[in-house]
Amino acid sequence: MALIEIDNLHFSWTPGGPGVLAGISLQIAAGERIAILGANASGKSTLAQWIAGWLPTAAATAETGGLTVQGKAYGDHDAASRPGLAQFTGQVPMQQLSGFAFTVFDEIAFGPGNLGLPEAEIRARISDAIRICNLEALKDRDPFSLSGGEQQRLSIAAALAMQPEILVLDEPTSNFDPESRDALLDQIERLPAGLTIVLADASLTTALRLAARFVLLDAGRIIFDGAAAALLAHPRTAEIFGLPEIRLAAEYLQSAGLWPAGVPMPQSTGAAISVLRPLLAASGVSQ
Amino acid sequence: MAAAKDKDREKTLLYVPGEGWLHRLNPLTRLTGLGLVAVAAFALPPAATIVIALVATLMGTVAGAGAVFLRRLTLTLGPLALALFVVHGMLMDHPNRFGFLGLDLSHDGLMYMVKILGRIAALLSGSLVFVTTTHPSALLKALDSHGFPPGVSYLIASPLLLLEPFTQRARAIREAQMARGLDLEGSFFARIRAFPALLLPLVTLALADIDHRAQVLDGRGFRARPRRTVLDAPKDSPRQRLARRVMLGLAPLLIVGAFFWH
Numbered sequence: 001m002a003l004i005e006i007d008n009l010h011f012s013w014t015p016g017g018p019g020v021l022a023g024i025s026l027q028i029a030a031g032e033r034i035a036i037l038g039a040n041a042s043g044k045s046t047l048a049q050w051i052a053g054w055l056p057t058a059a060a061t062a063e064t065g066g067l068t069v070q071g072k073a074y075g076d077h078d079a080a081s082r083p084g085l086a087q088f089t090g091q092v093p094m095q096q097l098s099g100f101a102f103t104v105f106d107e108i109a110f111g112p113g114n115l116g117l118p119e120a121e122i123r124a125r126i127s128d129a130i131r132i133c134n135l136e137a138l139k140d141r142d143p144f145s146l147s148g149g150e151q152q153r154l155s156i157a158a159a160l161a162m163q164p165e166i167l168v169l170d171e172p173t174s175n176f177d178p179e180s181r182d183a184l185l186d187q188i189e190r191l192p193a194g195l196t197i198v199l200a201d202a203s204l205t206t207a208l209r210l211a212a213r214f215v216l217l218d219a220g221r222i223i224f225d226g227a228a229a230a231l232l233a234h235p236r237t238a239e240i241f242g243l244p245e246i247r248l249a250a251e252y253l254q255s256a257g258l259w260p261a262g263v264p265m266p267q268s269t270g271a272a273i274s275v276l277r278p279l280l281a282a283s284g285v286s287q
Numbered sequence: 288m289a290a291a292k293d294k295d296r297e298k299t300l301l302y303v304p305g306e307g308w309l310h311r312l313n314p315l316t317r318l319t320g321l322g323l324v325a326v327a328a329f330a331l332p333p334a335a336t337i338v339i340a341l342v343a344t345l346m347g348t349v350a351g352a353g354a355v356f357l358r359r360l361t362l363t364l365g366p367l368a369l370a371l372f373v374v375h376g377m378l379m380d381h382p383n384r385f386g387f388l389g390l391d392l393s394h395d396g397l398m399y400m401v402k403i404l405g406r407i408a409a410l411l412s413g414s415l416v417f418v419t420t421t422h423p424s425a426l427l428k429a430l431d432s433h434g435f436p437p438g439v440s441y442l443i444a445s446p447l448l449l450l451e452p453f454t455q456r457a458r459a460i461r462e463a464q465m466a467r468g469l470d471l472e473g474s475f476f477a478r479i480r481a482f483p484a485l486l487l488p489l490v491t492l493a494l495a496d497i498d499h500r501a502q503v504l505d506g507r508g509f510r511a512r513p514r515r516t517v518l519d520a521p522k523d524s525p526r527q528r529l530a531r532r533v534m535l536g537l538a539p540l541l542i543v544g545a546f547f548w549h
Contacts, residue, residue, distance in 0.1 A: 052506070053506075054502050054506070079505075079508070079510075079511040080508060080511040080512055082505075082506075082508075082511075083506055083507060083508040083511070086506075087506060088502075088506060090499075094452060095496065095499050095500070095503070096503055097448075097503075098500075098503060098504060098507060098509075099441075099444065099445040099448050099449050099500060100427075100440070100441055100444050100445065100448070100509075101424070101444075101448075102422070102423065102424040102444075102448070103424070106424060106518075109518050110507055110509075111507035111508055112516070113431075113515045113516045113517060113518065114437070114507060114508035114509050114510070114511055114512065114515055115508045115511060115512060115516075116512040116514055116515065116516050117516055118516070119516060119518060122516060122518060123518070144448060144451055144452055158507065159506075162506075162507065162508070
């Protein structure tokens with residue numbers, strides 16, 4: 001049984017309003033790292049909120065279909081076990097703060113404390129979350145005084161301290177400069193292997209770095225579900241995102257007859273180097 | 288920059304770090320003491336309220352917060368004392384008038400001023416002792432560890448924590464609206480007319496924030512259990528528990544006594 005099952009989900013924010021999700025069916029297995037990609041208003045953030053259990057609400061329900069986690073709708077899990085199922089980290093880091101804690105340490109402790117866990121277990125969880133998200137130097141700081149990148153790391157740490165089965169990240173690096181983005185992605189890459197990560201993003205760079213499976217949304221429908229190579233070859237990918245520079249360079253080489261026949265287009269700088277290095281060596285170019 | 292923000296928060300809170308005996312008391316003991324001072328300020332006669340204010344000021348100055356305490360007390364109480372002196376001692380039509388240094392004063396008016404000022408001074412000095420020696424996070428932990436509902440702690444913490452982001456947002460809206468041509472530097476009436484353009488987005492965004500933050504709290508299991516586990520809860524002792532019970536017992540006695548004294 002899949003960890004998350006979405007069956008023919010139709011959803012709009014207002015009854016009778018424009019459909020945001022139009023017949024989404026998707027299964028996500030435990031431990032998968034999946035990216036939900038799409039242009040603005042394609043429905044990826046809304047789908048991410050469904051996967052994290054933030055939807056439905058009393059005012060916003062599915063028109064048809066629904067979502068189950070471990071075979072049950074979120075509403076059928078009890079309030080104390082839901083935080084252990086899924087955690088959501090949104091686009092605006094400051095909004096993820098509880099408004100209850102005066103230090104980074106207390107912000108991370110807030111969730112496990114709410115669950116009434118033993119003190120030793122809470123301390124162990126905090127220690128792990130601080131180490132993974134590299135927050136040791138900030139643990140006594142006021143959460144609201146941190147930079148956006150630091151707050152994003154804190155919100156991920158607070159989510160990890162709940163030891164969720166699923167971590168949903170909605171455009172976690174959208175407000176970051178490239179250096180901060182790379183630093184955060186490094187942290188996310190180091191998250192425990194068994195954790196299911198759902199990344200909703202409009203950036204191919206971020207998605208290619210983190211995910212192994214890619215879902216492409218267009219106007220609330222899934223138009224692609226598969227691996228990176230096929231995603232990059234999909235006609236809508238280039239239209240929505242443009243192509244990553246490395247792929248553009250490879251296509252240029254292919255069109256010039258310089259790319260080896262039968263070798264797929266690279267998805268990363270490393271893959272491109274592994275193809276180009278023997279070519280350069282054969283042509284006598286020093287590396 | 289970030290460290291400066293941390294210091295700004297500390298200034299907003301008025302808390303002064305320290306290791307004195309007042310700081311070492313459990314926050315609930317200080318809170319109970321403040322409650323008793325508040326009851327006493329209204330129940331006891333003026334002379335007693337002045338004694339309470341003096342004792343609280345001495346405690347605040349010597350045992351706890353020093354300069355911050357005195358500065359806040361003076362800045363708040365000084366103008367108030369002056370205003371009460373002018374209004375009740377000179378302007379209001381109180382009987383028993385006499386001349387002093389060329390001023391036409393009323394004895395009854397001054398007595399009334401002392402009565403009001405004594406109450407306010409007792410309340411203010413007691414409150415200042417509390418806020419300058421109690422970090423809100425310590426109070427939250429004390430409340431949580433003594434079984435108070437988590438919602439009570441949240442009501443105390445969230446206004447203190449969210450005030451600064453709210454102010455930042457108000458400033459950003461102001462700048463954004465001014466960039467779009469809103470006149471905020473014109474006449475008084477121009478500013479009044481511009482007010483809705485500032486207030487509406489602020490309120491709308493605040494309401495959206497509430498919804499989002501409620502989701503965050505649900506996601507982190509807030510109130511999923513009746514009791515929270517509290518790390519590093521402030522120390523308590525049998526003596527302090529006894530002191531709190533005594534103070535709680537004294538409060539109704541003071542209220543009953545007030546009916547006889549007045």
